[in-house]
Amino acid sequence: MGPGEGATPDENEMAFDLGQAIGREGWITLTGGRSFGIMDAALKGAIEGGGLTIGVLPGDSDKNASENAQIKIITSMGSGRNYISVLSSHVLVVLGMAAGTASEVALAIKSNKRVILLNQDEDTIRFFKKVGSYKVLISSTVDDTIRQIKDYLIVNPVR
Amino acid sequence: MGPGEGATPDENEMAFDLGQAIGREGWITLTGGRSFGIMDAALKGAIEGGGLTIGVLPGDSDKNASENAQIKIITSMGSGRNYISVLSSHVLVVLGMAAGTASEVALAIKSNKRVILLNQDEDTIRFFKKVGSYKVLISSTVDDTIRQIKDYLIVNPVR
Amino acid sequence: MGPGEGATPDENEMAFDLGQAIGREGWITLTGGRSFGIMDAALKGAIEGGGLTIGVLPGDSDKNASENAQIKIITSMGSGRNYISVLSSHVLVVLGMAAGTASEVALAIKSNKRVILLNQDEDTIRFFKKVGSYKVLISSTVDDTIRQIKDYLIVNPVR
Amino acid sequence: MGPGEGATPDENEMAFDLGQAIGREGWITLTGGRSFGIMDAALKGAIEGGGLTIGVLPGDSDKNASENAQIKIITSMGSGRNYISVLSSHVLVVLGMAAGTASEVALAIKSNKRVILLNQDEDTIRFFKKVGSYKVLISSTVDDTIRQIKDYLIVNPVR
Numbered sequence: 001m002g003p004g005e006g007a008t009p010d011e012n013e014m015a016f017d018l019g020q021a022i023g024r025e026g027w028i029t030l031t032g033g034r035s036f037g038i039m040d041a042a043l044k045g046a047i048e049g050g051g052l053t054i055g056v057l058p059g060d061s062d063k064n065a066s067e068n069a070q071i072k073i074i075t076s077m078g079s080g081r082n083y084i085s086v087l088s089s090h091v092l093v094v095l096g097m098a099a100g101t102a103s104e105v106a107l108a109i110k111s112n113k114r115v116i117l118l119n120q121d122e123d124t125i126r127f128f129k130k131v132g133s134y135k136v137l138i139s140s141t142v143d144d145t146i147r148q149i150k151d152y153l154i155v156n157p158v159r
Numbered sequence: 160m161g162p163g164e165g166a167t168p169d170e171n172e173m174a175f176d177l178g179q180a181i182g183r184e185g186w187i188t189l190t191g192g193r194s195f196g197i198m199d200a201a202l203k204g205a206i207e208g209g210g211l212t213i214g215v216l217p218g219d220s221d222k223n224a225s226e227n228a229q230i231k232i233i234t235s236m237g238s239g240r241n242y243i244s245v246l247s248s249h250v251l252v253v254l255g256m257a258a259g260t261a262s263e264v265a266l267a268i269k270s271n272k273r274v275i276l277l278n279q280d281e282d283t284i285r286f287f288k289k290v291g292s293y294k295v296l297i298s299s300t301v302d303d304t305i306r307q308i309k310d311y312l313i314v315n316p317v318r
Numbered sequence: 319m320g321p322g323e324g325a326t327p328d329e330n331e332m333a334f335d336l337g338q339a340i341g342r343e344g345w346i347t348l349t350g351g352r353s354f355g356i357m358d359a360a361l362k363g364a365i366e367g368g369g370l371t372i373g374v375l376p377g378d379s380d381k382n383a384s385e386n387a388q389i390k391i392i393t394s395m396g397s398g399r400n401y402i403s404v405l406s407s408h409v410l411v412v413l414g415m416a417a418g419t420a421s422e423v424a425l426a427i428k429s430n431k432r433v434i435l436l437n438q439d440e441d442t443i444r445f446f447k448k449v450g451s452y453k454v455l456i457s458s459t460v461d462d463t464i465r466q467i468k469d470y471l472i473v474n475p476v477r
Numbered sequence: 478m479g480p481g482e483g484a485t486p487d488e489n490e491m492a493f494d495l496g497q498a499i500g501r502e503g504w505i506t507l508t509g510g511r512s513f514g515i516m517d518a519a520l521k522g523a524i525e526g527g528g529l530t531i532g533v534l535p536g537d538s539d540k541n542a543s544e545n546a547q548i549k550i551i552t553s554m555g556s557g558r559n560y561i562s563v564l565s566s567h568v569l570v571v572l573g574m575a576a577g578t579a580s581e582v583a584l585a586i587k588s589n590k591r592v593i594l595l596n597q598d599e600d601t602i603r604f605f606k607k608v609g610s611y612k613v614l615i616s617s618t619v620d621d622t623i624r625q626i627k628d629y630l631i632v633n634p635v636r
Contacts, residue, residue, distance in 0.1 A: 028230070054230065060246060060270070060396050062318070071187070071213065073232050074246035076396040078378050079587050080560040084243075087219060087233035099587035099608050106580035110556050111219070127604035131576050159221070219555050237537050237553040238428050242398040258449050262424035269397050269417035286445035290417050346548070372548065378564060378588070380636070389505070389531065391550050392564035402561075405537060405551035429537070477539070 001031065001085065001105070002038025003098035011038060011096040014119065016045035017142045018093060023049025025146065030054040030089055032081070033073075035066045038096050043068035056085045083107050090158055091149050093118050093139075109135050114152050116145055160190065160244065160264070161197025162257035170197060170255040173278065175204035176301045177252060182208025184305065189213040189248055191240070192232075194225045197255050202227035215244045242266050249317055250308050252277050252298075268294050273311050275304050319349065319403065319423070320356025321416035329356060329414040332437065334363035335460045336411060341367025343464065348372040348407055350399070351387045356414050361386035374403045401425050408476055409467050411436050411457075427453050432470050434463050478508065478562065478582070479515025480575035488515060488573040491596065493522035494619045495570060500526025502623065507531040507566055509558070510546045515573050520545035533562045560584050567635055568626050570595050570616075586612050591629050593622050 002015060019042035022029050029046035031039040033055020043053045043066050055069025060076035075081040079100055086092065086107045092115045094105055108115045109132035116137045117125055128136045139145040161174060178201035181188050188205035190198040192214020202212040202225050214228025219235035234240040238259055245251065245266045251274045253264055267274045268291035275296045276284055287295045298304040320333060337360035340347045347364035349357040351373020361371040361384050373387025378394035393399040397418055404410065404425045410433045412423055426433045427450035434455045435443055446454045457463040479492060496519035499506050506523035508516040510532020520530040520543050532546025537553035552558040556577055563569065563584045569592045571582055585592045586609035593614045594602055605613045616622040 054232075056232070071230065072247065073213075073215070073243065075243050076246055076398055077243075078394040078560070079584055080394055080557055082584075083555070083557040083560075084232065084234050084236075087235055088231065097608065099583050101583075102604075102608050103580045103583035103587060106576050106578075106583055107556055107559075110576035110580060123600070123603045123607055126600045127579075130600055131574065131579050235555040235557055237401070238425055239398055239401040239553055241425075242396070242401075256449065258424050258428035260424075261445075261449050262421045262428060265417050265419075265421035265424055266397055266400075269421060282441070282444045282448055285441045286420075289441055290415065290420050372550075374550070389548065390565065391531075391533070391561065393561050394564055395561075402550065402552050402554075405553055406549065 001092055001094050001101055002042075002096035003101050004032070004034045004037035004039055006098045007037040007041070007096045011119075012041040014142065015041035015095050016048075018042055018095065018118070018145065019045025019047075019051070019053075020049035021142050021146050022046055023051025025150075026051065027149075028052045028054060030056065030085060031066075031069075032085055032100075033057040033065050033069045035064055040066040040068060042095075054088075056081050056088065079103065083111075086111055086113060089113065090156075091116065091152055093145055093149075095119060097121075097124055105136075106131065116148055118142075118145055160251055160253045160260055161201070161255035162260050163191070163193045163196035163198055165257045166196040166200075166255045170278075171200040173301065174200035174254050175207075177201055177254065177277070177304065178204025178206075178210070178212075179208035180301050180305050181205055182210025184308075185210065186308075187211045187213060189215065189244060190225075190228075191244055191259070192216040192224050192228045194223055199225040199227060201254075213247075215240050215247065238262065242270075245270055245272060248272065249315075250275065250311055252304055252308075254278060256280075256283055264295075265290065275307055277301075277304055319410055319412050319419055320360070320414035321419050322350070322352045322355035322357055324416045325355040325359070325414045329437075330359040332460065333359035333413050334366075336360055336413065336436070336463065337363025337365075337369070337371075338367035339460050339464050340364055341369025343468075344369065345467075346370045346372060348374065348403060349384075349387075350403055350418075351375040351383050351390060353382055353384045358384040358386060360413075372406075374399050374406065397421065401429075404429055404431060407431065408474075409434065409470055411463055411467075413437060415439075415442055423454075424449065434466055436460075436463055478569055478571050478578055479519070479573035480578050481509070481511045481514035481516060483575045484514040484518070484573045488596075489518040491619065492518035492572050493525075495519055495572065495595070495622065496522025496524075496528070496530075497526035498619050498623050499523055500528025503528065504626075505529045505531060507533065507562060508543075508546075509562055509577075510534040510542050510549065512541055512543045517543040517545060519572075531565075533558050533565065556580065563588055563590060566590065567633075568593065568629055570622055570626075572596060574598075574601055582613075583608065593625055595619075595622055
């Protein structure tokens with residue numbers, strides 16, 4: 001999960017690497033499915049890594065969808081679709097920060113999901129640790145993120 | 160699309176055959192994802208036919224999901240998820256009839272989708288033809304349904 | 319509940335009368351809140367009758383809302399908001415018919431609400447009676463509709 | 478907006494005072510509509526102040542609704558209803574903090590609404606100021622909150 005418009009080139013690059021690493025693990029990558037920013041970069045990387053990709057789209061058609069979303073879930077809910085993205089994920093990795101992304105972190109905590117804050121600043125970490133406690137994990141590299149997901153899945157296997 | 164509880168054994172059998180035929184075409188089968196009735200039978204057939212399956216689930220977890228839904232979209236929206244099922248589909252095939260199913264046919268017409276009424280009675284066909292006109296197609300066998308989907312996709316290819 | 323674009327002048331007039339009668343009873347009138355058709359006419363009548371009005375809007379702002387919706391619930395869900403309209407109502411009266419309206423009738427039956435089909439044709443009545451059984455009531459005048467609502471509310475009082 | 482379970486007695490008292498002040502202004506008070514915490518206290522105060530109250534409920538019936546919600550919008554969307562609460566509000570006042578509340582602040586910023594953080598700690602203010610910039614206002618008393626809402630409504634009148 002991460003911003004569309006506001007993502008920096010560095011963040012998009014890291015999102016690509018993350019998607020690629022997720023794909024290599026054989027996991028599914030799910031994002032908000034738009035055609036730019038973190039959402040698109042992660043999906044593109046995931047395909048590169050050999051993984052399956054899902055976009056949970058805000059609009060009422062696939063018109064503005066990322067071409068890297070192999071499966072397009074069309075919600076017609078705008079940012080209301082963020083809750084569906086969160087509930088449909090086993091673990092969230094959050095890269096970059098904006099209002100929509102913050103709502104996903106908050107809804108993930110509310111839904112008792114694990115959220116890995118990747119490369120976030122001190123203010124973000126402090127706030128979400130206060131709201132989410134043990135559900136919020138911290139990481140600064142893609143490798144460490146993958147490792148933390150594996151640790152979580154050992155204890156909480158996907159059926 | 161079709162009912163959970165109210166489906167007859169014959170309808171479930173036809174749903175299995177339909178899912179299998181869809182899977183064999185290499186198409187994705189999407190249903191409401193519950194663990195019984197048309198939803199489950201179609202997904203089971205689709206896997207048998209070698210296809211990918213998606214369940215768009217009404218609950219807030221995958222607890223009552225069909226084990227044949229390979230991809231589980233969790234909406235926490237109850238019957239509100241019917242609109243997402245409809246929007247995310249390219250063509251709807253409707254087998255069996257109940258209130259939830261009727262809402263899907265109506266929302267599909269509203270969203271300008273094609274709906275194939277498979278094995279429906281006269282009253283159902285007459286009502287939805289009146290509301291949906293050319294968007295509503297009629298079929299009585301799985302083979303004819305697949306043929307009608309192909310005809311539609313030739314003119315309206317999936318990007 | 320009833321269509322926007324497709325409503326006939328006669329239907330809009332009856333919707334106004336119905337809203338007015340609902341308002342006079344001191345009941346709240348809730349519609350899909352758009353600025354034309356049955357939705358607008360019923361709200362306008364309701365205000366004339368001294369009632370409170372609610373529009374459950376499809377868009378993400380109040381831009382296209384009926385000016386007769388005193389309370390505007392903004393959903394950003396398109397036709398997905400139909401389920402919220404249905405769940406938030408105690409009794410549905412359906413006047414005119416189109417795809418969106420049909421989805422509301424179906425969702426109301428699914429949600430175990432009472433639906434009064436006002437001035438509907440034989441095909442519509444036959445279909446929804448088959449799907450909804452005793453939950454579907456038939457009326458041909460505003461007066462009879464109000465009387466049927468009262469009968470229902472005596473047995474099922476609003477808390 | 479504010480938490481249900483996690484609200485402190487002091488926060489609930491302030492929510493009551495806030496609701497009362499909003500009611501006295503003749504404004505509508507809208508909350509998540511549950512029967513405890515900030516949601517209930519604010520609605521109770523609003524009625525005391527002579528205002529109209531709306532609860533946008535997470536469940537599929539009014540069973541667990543606050544008895545102080547005069548108008549009950551039933552969404553069947555769980556925390557997905559937070560986006561509807563946000564979009565349907567002109568200004569948000571946020572008292573107390575928890576994951577659901579944080580999602581509302583974030584969605585409000587995303588939707589270009591003004592959010593008044595009432596009595597929030599430094600970490601919360603710093604994070605949301607970073608994400609929301611000028612859209613996020615700070616207050617520490619009910620009186621100052623009302624004054625800030627008035628200032629906003631002078632420039633951005635409700636139609």
